[in-house]
Amino acid sequence: MIRFVNVTKRYKNNLVLDKINLEIPKGKIVVLIGASGCGKTTCLKMINRLIDQSDGKIYINNEEIENKDPIKLRRNIGYVIQQVGLFPHMTVKENIEIIPKLEKFDASVITSRTEELMKMIGLDGESFMHRYPVQLSGGQQQRIGVARAFAINAEIILMDEPFSALDPITRLQLQDELMTLQSELHRTIVFVTHDMDEAIRIADKICIMNNGKILQYDTPEMILKHPVDEFVKEFVGEKRIWNQPDMIKAQDIMIASPITAHGDISLLRAVEVMRTSKVDSIMVIDSKRELLGILFSSILKKGDGIKWEAPISSIMRKDYPTASLTDSILDLLNVFNSENVSIIPIVDENKKLLGLITRSSLITTLSQQFLVDEVNDND
Amino acid sequence: MTNFIQFFKDIPNEVTSFFDSVAQFFRDFYASVTSFFDYIAQNSEKLLGLLGEHIMLSVFAILVAILIGVPLGILVSRYKKSNKPIIGAANVIQAIPSMALLGFMIPLFGIGAKPAIIMVMLYALLPIVKNTATGLDNIDKEILDVAKGIGMTKLQILFRIQFPLALPVIMAGVRISAVTSVGLMTLASYIGAGGLGIMIYSGVQMVNTNMILAGAIPSCFLALLMDFIFSKIEKVVTPISMRSNKTLPEKKEDLDKLRKHRKRSFIAIGLAIVVCIGTVGIQALPESEDTIVVSSNDYAEALFLGHVACELLEAHTDLKVVRNLGMGGTLILFEAINSGEIDIQIEYTASMYASVLSQPVENVTSDHIFKTTQQMYKDEYNLAVLDHWGFNNTFAVAVQKDMAEQFNLKTISDFAKISQNYRFTPSFQFTTRNDGMIGLKKAYDMDFKEVIPMDGGLKYTAIDNEETDSIIVYTTDSKVDRFDLVVLEDDKEFFLAYHTVPIIRQEVLDKYPEIADALNRMAGELTDKQMSLINFEIEMNGRTPEELAKEFLLENGYI
Numbered sequence: 001m002i003r004f005v006n007v008t009k010r011y012k013n014n015l016v017l018d019k020i021n022l023e024i025p026k027g028k029i030v031v032l033i034g035a036s037g038c039g040k041t042t043c044l045k046m047i048n049r050l051i052d053q054s055d056g057k058i059y060i061n062n063e064e065i066e067n068k069d070p071i072k073l074r075r076n077i078g079y080v081i082q083q084v085g086l087f088p089h090m091t092v093k094e095n096i097e098i099i100p101k102l103e104k105f106d107a108s109v110i111t112s113r114t115e116e117l118m119k120m121i122g123l124d125g126e127s128f129m130h131r132y133p134v135q136l137s138g139g140q141q142q143r144i145g146v147a148r149a150f151a152i153n154a155e156i157i158l159m160d161e162p163f164s165a166l167d168p169i170t171r172l173q174l175q176d177e178l179m180t181l182q183s184e185l186h187r188t189i190v191f192v193t194h195d196m197d198e199a200i201r202i203a204d205k206i207c208i209m210n211n212g213k214i215l216q217y218d219t220p221e222m223i224l225k226h227p228v229d230e231f232v233k234e235f236v237g238e239k240r241i242w243n244q245p246d247m248i249k250a251q252d253i254m255i256a257s258p259i260t261a262h263g264d265i266s267l268l269r270a271v272e273v274m275r276t277s278k279v280d281s282i283m284v285i286d287s288k289r290e291l292l293g294i295l296f297s298s299i300l301k302k303g304d305g306i307k308w309e310a311p312i313s314s315i316m317r318k319d320y321p322t323a324s325l326t327d328s329i330l331d332l333l334n335v336f337n338s339e340n341v342s343i344i345p346i347v348d349e350n351k352k353l354l355g356l357i358t359r360s361s362l363i364t365t366l367s368q369q370f371l372v373d374e375v376n377d378n379d
Numbered sequence: 380m381t382n383f384i385q386f387f388k389d390i391p392n393e394v395t396s397f398f399d400s401v402a403q404f405f406r407d408f409y410a411s412v413t414s415f416f417d418y419i420a421q422n423s424e425k426l427l428g429l430l431g432e433h434i435m436l437s438v439f440a441i442l443v444a445i446l447i448g449v450p451l452g453i454l455v456s457r458y459k460k461s462n463k464p465i466i467g468a469a470n471v472i473q474a475i476p477s478m479a480l481l482g483f484m485i486p487l488f489g490i491g492a493k494p495a496i497i498m499v500m501l502y503a504l505l506p507i508v509k510n511t512a513t514g515l516d517n518i519d520k521e522i523l524d525v526a527k528g529i530g531m532t533k534l535q536i537l538f539r540i541q542f543p544l545a546l547p548v549i550m551a552g553v554r555i556s557a558v559t560s561v562g563l564m565t566l567a568s569y570i571g572a573g574g575l576g577i578m579i580y581s582g583v584q585m586v587n588t589n590m591i592l593a594g595a596i597p598s599c600f601l602a603l604l605m606d607f608i609f610s611k612i613e614k615v616v617t618p619i620s621m622r623s624n625k626t627l628p629e630k631k632e633d634l635d636k637l638r639k640h641r642k643r644s645f646i647a648i649g650l651a652i653v654v655c656i657g658t659v660g661i662q663a664l665p666e667s668e669d670t671i672v673v674s675s676n677d678y679a680e681a682l683f684l685g686h687v688a689c690e691l692l693e694a695h696t697d698l699k700v701v702r703n704l705g706m707g708g709t710l711i712l713f714e715a716i717n718s719g720e721i722d723i724q725i726e727y728t729a730s731m732y733a734s735v736l737s738q739p740v741e742n743v744t745s746d747h748i749f750k751t752t753q754q755m756y757k758d759e760y761n762l763a764v765l766d767h768w769g770f771n772n773t774f775a776v777a778v779q780k781d782m783a784e785q786f787n788l789k790t791i792s793d794f795a796k797i798s799q800n801y802r803f804t805p806s807f808q809f810t811t812r813n814d815g816m817i818g819l820k821k822a823y824d825m826d827f828k829e830v831i832p833m834d835g836g837l838k839y840t841a842i843d844n845e846e847t848d849s850i851i852v853y854t855t856d857s858k859v860d861r862f863d864l865v866v867l868e869d870d871k872e873f874f875l876a877y878h879t880v881p882i883i884r885q886e887v888l889d890k891y892p893e894i895a896d897a898l899n900r901m902a903g904e905l906t907d908k909q910m911s912l913i914n915f916e917i918e919m920n921g922r923t924p925e926e927l928a929k930e931f932l933l934e935n936g937y938i
Contacts (some may be wrong), residue, residue, distance in 0.1 A: 050528055074530030085525040089543045089618030091634075098539075099529050130631045132620030148529070158528075 001026035001188050002047060002156065007056035009042055009212070016042050018212040019056065024205075026155075027186040031199040034209035034235075040192045043209070044158050047190060048077045060156065075099055078149025078157035078187075082165050085145045086133040093129040096148045103152070117147040120181055139170035146178065150185065159191045163198065175202055196236060200224070200244060208232055221247045242369045250332060251325040253365040254346050254355030260285050263292050263313030270295055270312045281343055283353055284316045291345055291353040293318045322347045325354060329365070332357055411588070418589035418921060425923075426578070430597050433574035436567055437560045437605070439659045440496045442652060444503035444556055449549065451504070452511020453537070462512070469505040477502065477566055485570060490706065490715040492659075495567035495574075502563055503556035510552025514545030546616040554609035561602040565594070569707030571674060571715065575601075577705050584678035585918045586836030586858060615644040670699045671887065671894070674712055674721040677705040678835060679917040679924060680772065680855060680910060684725045684879055686928035688898060692723075694938035695897035708808065709734050717760060722887045723894070728752055728767060729875035731882075733814040740814040745771070745876030752880075761885040765895055766902035767878035770910045772855040774809070774874045775866045776819075779842060783865035790870040794849065795825035801848035803827040804838050809851050814875045822873040839864075853877075855907055857915035879905070900937050 002024040009017040017039045024030045032040035045051040046058055049070045058065050065073055079085075086095050093114060100110045118125040121143040133141050142162060149157045163171045179202060182189065193199055199206050200220045207217045216228045224241045225248075227233040241248060260283045261270050270282055280297040293316035300306060307315070321339045323332055323346050335344055336359060346355040419426065455462050472480070480501065484494035518541055526536045568576030578594025581587075619637050620627065628634055671692060675685030685704040692700050703721060706712055709730045715721045732738050732748045736755050753764040776791050788794050809815035810832050820826060831847050838850040839862045852859050852866065859866055881898045888894055913931065916922045932938045 045528075048528055048530075050524065071530050071532055074528060077530075079525060079528035081521060081525050081528070085521065087522060087526070087540060088620055098531075102531065102535065127629075127631075130634050131629065132627060132634075134620050135627055135629060 001061065002190070003059040003062075004043070004046075005057045005059070007043075007046065007053045007058060009039070009046070009051065010054040016212050017053070020212075020214060022207060022214060022217065024188060024190060026188050028204035029182060029189040029191055029202055030205045030207060031191045031193060031203035032207050032209060033193055033196065033199045036194065038209040039212040040207075040209050041160055044160055044190055044192050047156065047158055048074045048079060075103060075152060076154050076156070078152060078154040080142075080145045080149045080157070080159045080162040082161045086141055086148075088133050091130050091132055092136070092144050095133070095144060096151050098148075099152050113151060114147075117150055120150075120184070121147050121177060137170075138166050139174060142166060142174060143177070146174070146181070150181065150187070154187070156188045156190070159189060161192055161194070164193065164195065171198070178202060196240060197243070200240070208235060210235075220244075225252060245330050246328045248329040248365075249325065250323050250327045250329075250346050250357060251355070253329065253361065254357050255361055256355045258283050258345070258353070258356035260289075260353065261295070261312060262286065263316070264311045266309050267295075267299075267306070267312055267315060268308040271297070271300065282312070283345060283356065284312055285353055289353050290351050291322070291347050292316065294320055294343070294345070320345070322351075323357070324348065329362075332362065336362070415589050415592055419593055421921075422593065422923070426593055426597065429573060429575050429577055429594070430601070432572075433561070433564055433567075433576075433598065433601065435655065435659050436492060436496060436572060436574055437499065437557070437564045437601075438655045439492075440499035440560050440564065441503055441553065441557050442655065443496060444500045444507055444560075445553060447500070448504045448507030448552075448556075449511050452508045452549070453515065455508060455512040456515035465508060466505075466512075469508050472501045473505050477563055478569075481566055481569060485711055485714045489718045489720040490570040490572075490711065491703070491720055492567070492572045494570055495564065495572035498566070499560045499563045503560050506552040506555040506559075507549070508552075510555075511545065511549045514548030514552075515541050517548070518544050543618055544621075546618075547613055547621070550609065550613040550616050554606060554613060557605040557609050558602050561598060561605050565598055568677065568705055570711060571703045571706040571721070577677075580677055580707065580835075581679070581682065581705055583837060584835035586839055587918060587921065589921065612644075612648060615641060615648070669697070669891075670701055671723060671891070672701045672703050672721040673723045673725075674703045674706055674715060675725045676709070676712065677707055679914050680853075681705075681725060682924035683913055683917065683928055684768070686925045687901065687932060688723060688725055688881055690928055690932050690938055691897045691900060692894065694932075695900070696891065696893045698891060698894075716762060716882060716884060719884065723881055723883050723898075725879060726882055727772065727877035728880055729773065729814055729877045731756065731764075731880075733812055733875060734808070740818050740875060743875065745878065748876055749878065749880075756882065757885070763883045763885050763888045763895075765881045765883065765898050767880045768901045769878070769903045769905040770855060770907045771876050771878055772853050772907070772910065773869075773877045774815075775852050775854050775869065776849055777842075777852045777859055777864040777866045778849045779845075780863050780865050782848065783867075788865065788867060790868040791819075791823050791825075791873075792870050794867055795823040798825045798827055798849070800828055802829045802831055802846075803849050804831045804833050804841055804847040805851040806834050806838070807832045819873060822871050855910040855914055857911055857918050860915070861919060904935075904937075 002022075004020045004022040007017055007020040007022075008015070020039075020043065022043075032043055034040050042051055046053055047060070047065070049065060049068075052066075060073075087098070090098070096114050096117065097110050100113070114129070115125050118128065123140060123143060128136070128140070133144070136144065145162065146159075149159070163174050166174065175198060178189075191199075191202065203220055205217065206220055206223050208215045208223065210231060216223055216232050218226075221244075223232065223236060224244060227236055259273060259277045259279050261273060263284050263286060274280065274282055274297055282295045284292045284295055286292055292313060295312045295316040299315060321335050321341060321344060323335060323344050325346060325348070327346075332344060335341070343356060343358045345353055346357060347353055451465055455465050475483075477498070480498050481494070484498050488494035488497055522540065522544075523536060526540045531539070564574050565576035565579055567574045568580055575594040575598045578590050579598070580594075582590030582592075582594060614622070619634070619641060628637075673685060673689050673692070675681040675688075682704055685702065689700045689702050689704075692698055706715065709726065712721070712724045712726065713731075713735050716724050728745070728748050731752045732743075733740055736752065738751060738755075749764075749767060756762040756764050776794065778788060778794065782788065786793070786797060805816055810830065812818075816830070827849075831841070833841055833847075836858065838847070838852075839858045841847045842850050842864065843862050850864075852864065854866075858864075883894055883898075913927055916927055917924055
C-alpha cells in the first residue's frame, strides 16, 4: 500500500532519515515509534508531502507520490495532529466538512456523512455541530479531529501523536474508539507516538526508529518477545511483556527438553532415571515422541504392591490435561487451577511432546518480573 | 506682632480677591464659550460641509491604505526577504515631516484631493502593513500545518484560515491609521483639498480663536469617533469563538444569533465602504466643460480677493465657478495653475517676481515688477497676468510701541542700529525670499540677535507675549492696530510692491475672453485703507471673507 524505498532526508549536513525501507500494508494500523528526533514524524509527513525526501522513493498503491499533485494527494489522506488541529474560528460542522466542501461534494452527502461520523465518535450531533472548538473538552476536540480525517473517505489516515496531549483515561477511550472505527472502516493508518503502551494497544505492526533508522519493524508480540537489540529491548522495557500476559505463550516459558522414557521400560529403571535427574515425574512417549502418559513418583507410595518389573506404560497416568504451544500464560494458569495438576505437557496436534510446564517453572517465570525489579532497584 | 495681626486681617481680602479672580475667569470662560458657540451657529452650514469633506477624504485615504497595506503585509509575511525593504520604506515615510511629504506630492500629483489622500495614505500604511504581517505570522504554526496537510491550497489557507484569524490584529492597525489620518487630513487644506484644516489654518492666519477651535474641536471629535467606530469594527471582525469578553452560549439558537449579527455587521461595513467610495468617486468626476477653478492663498485678504474674483465671474460670465480657495502658499498655487489643476489664481506681483521667477530684487520699481512678471509669465508659462487691483500689500517691520518710544524708532534705519540685540520674527517664506530677509539685512546692513520664524497670526501672538521683539507685518494688516504695534517706515524703499493681480491660464482666457472683462472691473479700484478695513472686519468682527466680498461688490456697484 505505502512503500518507502531507500528514503533519505537531509537538512543541510544533518541526516534525519537514512535509507528507510518500509512497507505499510493496506487496512492495517502501523505505529511509528521512537524517541523525539528519531525521524518518525518526518516519515509521516513525507507520506502527504508536507516534507519532501532528499533521496529515495515513496509509493502509494505502486504510484510514486512525487509525480502527484500534492493538493490532490493530501485531499485523499486524512491528517490528525496533536491537540490544536481544529480551526478555532470554525464550528465543529465547518471543521469536519471543510475538505468535502472544497472538493464540492454533494451537500446532502456531506451532511449525512458528518452525522454518521458524529455518531461513530460518540458525540451528539444536535448539541455539538454548531459549537466552536473552544467549547469542547480536549477529548471531544480530538474526536472531531479524528472525524475530520475520516470525513473524506480517505484510504490512508496519518495521525501524528493525536492523543498524547490528553489525560490517560480519555486517551484510553479514544484509542478504543479508534479501534472500533478501524474495525468498521479498515483504513490504512500510520500512527506516530512515543508511548509504547499506546503502540502495543492499537498497532498491527510497530516500527521502532532511532537516529533516522528503522531498528525493528514487526508485530507488537514479536517486538516484545524478540527485541532485535539492546536498544529496542531497553526502549520497549523488559517488564513491558508483563502488561500483556496474553502475549506470553507456553512455548516461551516451557521446559523444552523434559525427562522422557519409553513406555516399555520397567518401573525400576524409570525410578532410577527420576532419581538421577531429580524429577518427580517422567513423560512417557513412544518412538515418535508421541505422549502416552505421565509416570509420577507418587506411585511408589503404594508400598508393597509395587511391580518393579512391569513396564511403565501399564502403571502411568493417562488422563491428564495438555496444552498447546500457543496457549498463553493465562490459559496455563487456568488449567493449573481448575484441574489441580502440578505439570502440564505441551503437545502438538498429533500429541507429539514438545515441552513441559510445571508449577515450579511457572513460578520461576512469573517471579522474573519482580526479580528484574530488584536488580534494577539495586542499580 | 502687628504684622501677624495684619496678616490675619488681610486674609478675608485675599480670599475675596482670589474668588473674584476665579469668578472673573469663569465669566471670561463663559463669554468665550458663548462666542464660540455663536460662531459655530453662524457658520454651521460651512462647518458641516467641511466636516463632511474631511470625513470623506480621511475614510477614502484609509480605504486606499487598506487596499495597498494589506497586500503588502501579506507579501511581508509570506516572503521574509521583502520585510526589510517594505517595512523600511514605510518607516522612512513615517519619518518624513508631513509638510515635506505634502510638498513632494504637489509636483507628482498636483493639488486637491488626490495628493492629500496619497499623503495621508502613505502615513496610514505603516501600521496596516505591520499589523497585517504580525497578524498573519502569529497564527499557530500547527494550524497552518494541518490546513496544508489536509490539502488546502495556499490561497485557501490565506483566505479561509489566516485572514479570518488575523483580522482582529489587522483591524487594530487600521484603527491606529484611521485616527492618525483624521488628524493629518487637516493639512489637506494647504493644497486645496478642503476639510477642517481650512478652519484651523485660516483661523491661525487671522488669529481667530473661534475659527481655529471650530476646525480643531470637530477634528478631535472625529478622531475619537473614528477610534470608537473602528473599535466596534475590530470587535465585529473578531471570530465569535475568539472573543474573550464573555463565555459563548452553548445553545444553537444563541450561537446562530451571534453569527447572524456578525454577518449583518459585515454587510453594513461593506455598504458604508461602497457609499464612501461612491461619494468620493462622484466628486472626483471631471468637472463639466464650462467650469473655472479659482484659487487663492489661505489668509483673510487672499480669501476675500478670491471671493471677489469668483463673484465677478459669476455676475458677468456664464461660467460655472468652483471656489478652491485657501491654499498654502505662492509656490503651491503656481504649481497648481501650471499643471492645470486650477484656472485662475489671485497673486501678488512681487511674490511672482521674486519667489516664482527669482528676479533680482535690488532697486526695482513697482512698474518694472509688474511688466517683467506679466511678460515672463506669458512667455515662459503661458499664463496671462491681468491689471492689478490698486492697493499695495507689502512687507513692513513692526515693533512694540514701548520699544519704539524708548529708542525713538521711526524708520527701519533707526531699528538697524540696535537690531543686533533683538529678536526678529518673519514668516517662513520671508526667510527664504530674495526680497525678504536676505535683502533686508543687506539693504539696511542689519542683523538680529535671533531669528524665530513663525507663520501667519502666530507672529502677533508671539510679539504680544514678548517671545519676540520685532515682526514682519503686511501693510494692509488690521492686526497691527489690534496689537498696538508701530510700523517702521521703509526709508530705503527696500520692500517690493505687492499688487494684487489675477492670473489666468492663457488657453482658458482664449476660450473665455469675457473673464478678462469681468476681472478688470476691479483694476486699480482698491486702496490700502479699504483693504485694511476689510481685513479688520474679517479678523476682528468675525465676518466671513465671502459675505464681505459680496457686500463690497454690491455696495460699490461692481456687480
